[in-house]
Amino acid sequence: xxxxxxxxxxxxxxxxxxxxxxxxxxxxxxxxxxxxxxxxxxxxxxxxxxxxxxxxxxxxxxxxxxxxxxxxxxxxxxxxxxxxxxxxxxxxxxxxxxxxxxxxxxxxxxxxxxxxxxxxxxxxxxxxxxxxxxxxxxxxxxxxxxxxxxxxxxxxxxxxxxxxxxxxxxxxxxxxxxxxxxxxxxxxxxxxxxxxxxxxxxxxxxxxxxxxxxxxxxxxxxxxxxxxxxxxxxxxxxxxxxxxxxxxxxxxxxxxxxxxxxxxxxxxxxxxxxxxxxxxxxxxxxxxxxxxxxxxxxxxxxxxxxxxxxxxxxx
Ligand SMILES: Nc1ncnc2c1ncn2[C@@H]1O[C@H](COP(=O)(O)OP(=O)(O)O)[C@@H](O)[C@H]1O
Ligand SMILES: [Mg+2]
Numbered sequence: 001x002x003x004x005x006x007x008x009x010x011x012x013x014x015x016x017x018x019x020x021x022x023x024x025x026x027x028x029x030x031x032x033x034x035x036x037x038x039x040x041x042x043x044x045x046x047x048x049x050x051x052x053x054x055x056x057x058x059x060x061x062x063x064x065x066x067x068x069x070x071x072x073x074x075x076x077x078x079x080x081x082x083x084x085x086x087x088x089x090x091x092x093x094x095x096x097x098x099x100x101x102x103x104x105x106x107x108x109x110x111x112x113x114x115x116x117x118x119x120x121x122x123x124x125x126x127x128x129x130x131x132x133x134x135x136x137x138x139x140x141x142x143x144x145x146x147x148x149x150x151x152x153x154x155x156x157x158x159x160x161x162x163x164x165x166x167x168x169x170x171x172x173x174x175x176x177x178x179x180x181x182x183x184x185x186x187x188x189x190x191x192x193x194x195x196x197x198x199x200x201x202x203x204x205x206x207x208x209x210x211x212x213x214x215x216x217x218x219x220x221x222x223x224x225x226x227x228x229x230x231x232x233x234x235x236x237x238x239x240x241x242x243x244x245x246x247x248x249x250x251x252x253x254x255x256x257x258x259x260x261x262x263x264x265x266x267x268x269x270x271x272x273x274x275x276x277x278x279x280x281x282x283x284x285x286x287x288x289x290x291x292x293x294x295x296x297x298x299x300x301x302x303x304x305x306x307x308x309x310x311x312x313x314x315x
Contacts, residue, residue: 002029002065004156004187005050009059012045019045021211022059027189027204029155032182034198034219035191037208038306043191044084046208047160050189051081064156077105080149084160084191086141090134094125094144097133098151105152119147123177139170146177150186157181159190163197175201195302209306226301231294232265232277237287239263246284247277261289 005027012020020042027033035043048054050063052071061068066075088097095116102112120129123143128136136144142162149157162178163171178201182188192198198205199219206216215222236243239258247265248256252273255266263281267273278288 001026003027003062004029004031005033005061005063005189007046007050007059007061010046010049010056010061011058012042012049012054013057014045018211020049020056023208023211023213025206025213025216027187027206029187030182030185031204032178032188032190032202034202034205035189035208036193036195036198036205036302037191038193041193041208042211043193043208044160045211047081047158047189047191051079051158052076077152078154079156079158080152080154081157082145082149082159082162085164086145086148088133088141088144090132092133093130094133094136094140095120095129097144098147101148102151107151115151115153119150122150122180123147124173137170138165139167139173142166142170142174143177146174146181150181154186156187156189159188161191161193163192163194171197195299207302207305214305223301226305230267230270232267232274233290233292233294234263234265234277234281235261235289235291236263236281237261237289240284240286243281243284243286246280250276250280252276 003026005025007023007025010020010023010025011018023046035046037043045054049056050061052068063075064078068075092100098116098119099112102116107115120126123146125140125143125147128140133141133144146159146162149159159178163174166174175197178188178190202219204218205222207214215225217225239261244256244258244263247253247263252267252269252271253265254268257264265277274291274293278291281288
């Protein structure tokens with residue numbers, strides 16, 4: 001397995017706050033790898049360490065197979081990086097901005113003249129390159145940021161919350177763009193606090209909360225590992241303790257809670273057990289008004305995982 005990123009015990013503190021704690025992360029080459037976690041989880045801090053903007057307090061890491069100590073070696077030139085909510089000088093035109101970045105990367109005039117129009121086309125800014133960045137919408141600025149991250153034809157592209165602040169259309173456009181980048185054979189590592197976004201474009205995901213890695217695997221394996229049995233909602237005419245206790249005793253039921261006239265029944269099974277449950281409720285002398293089965297979405301599982309995870313951070 002060839003790795004684009006590998007961190008071993010990576011730790012970063014801000015004073016007494018441990019923002020990233022003993023992180024062991026592996027990102028395989030040629031994947032779109034999501035780095036998922038709620039706000040404040042430690043995503044941006046990790047990314048800043050990976051691109052050389054922050055020094056870790058503990059641990060080691062490799063980028064594109066090279067161990068990084070102290071100053072970033074040449075590997076920096078083999079990766080592209082878009083910071084969270086990139087802010088560009090408003091008085092520059094789109095193409096000028098890319099031209100300036102191209103010079104910073106040491107690209108020749110010839111290379112810039114060839115590469116910049118191609119990138120502007122790819123990110124959907126063709127025809128708008130002479131407009132001032134200050135006139136660009138958020139989505140256009142974000143796409144310009146992605147073009148900037150691709151200028152040096154990087155093997156690894158790191159995008160920090162590429163769809164933050166975008167409307168739904170802008171988000172779809174950015175997702176399509178990321179898929180295209182991956183098709184060109186580049187590894188993409190992107191952070192996000194939105195599960196559905198990661199689910200839609202990533203082949204792999206690492207979930208972080210309070211600086212700690214909770215799980216890292218292919219999307220398929222994560223959903224298999226985490227997907228929980230379903231919940232059933234039964235509305236009854238007059239719920240009583242007796243009926244709650246009776247249902248709780250069923251071997252395939254893990255928990256029963258009462259919400260008004262509804263019994264929320266958590267099941268240990270994916271089998272259709274409606275008949276057994278209705279029988280039990282009727283036996284307890286209760287009348288069923290309605291019954292519905294609810295599968296848990298990956299989003300709910302993610303929320304539970306993140307809410308349950310504790311520790312790591314000195315509050
Ligand atoms: N420069 C900083 N100084 C002090 N604390 C910081 C700094 N940057 C981030 N933090 C804190 O570190 C934690 C992780 O932040 P961050 O890496 O930005 O998370 P994420 O990108 O997942 O939202 C948060 O509690 C945040 O408040
Ligand atoms: Mg962040």
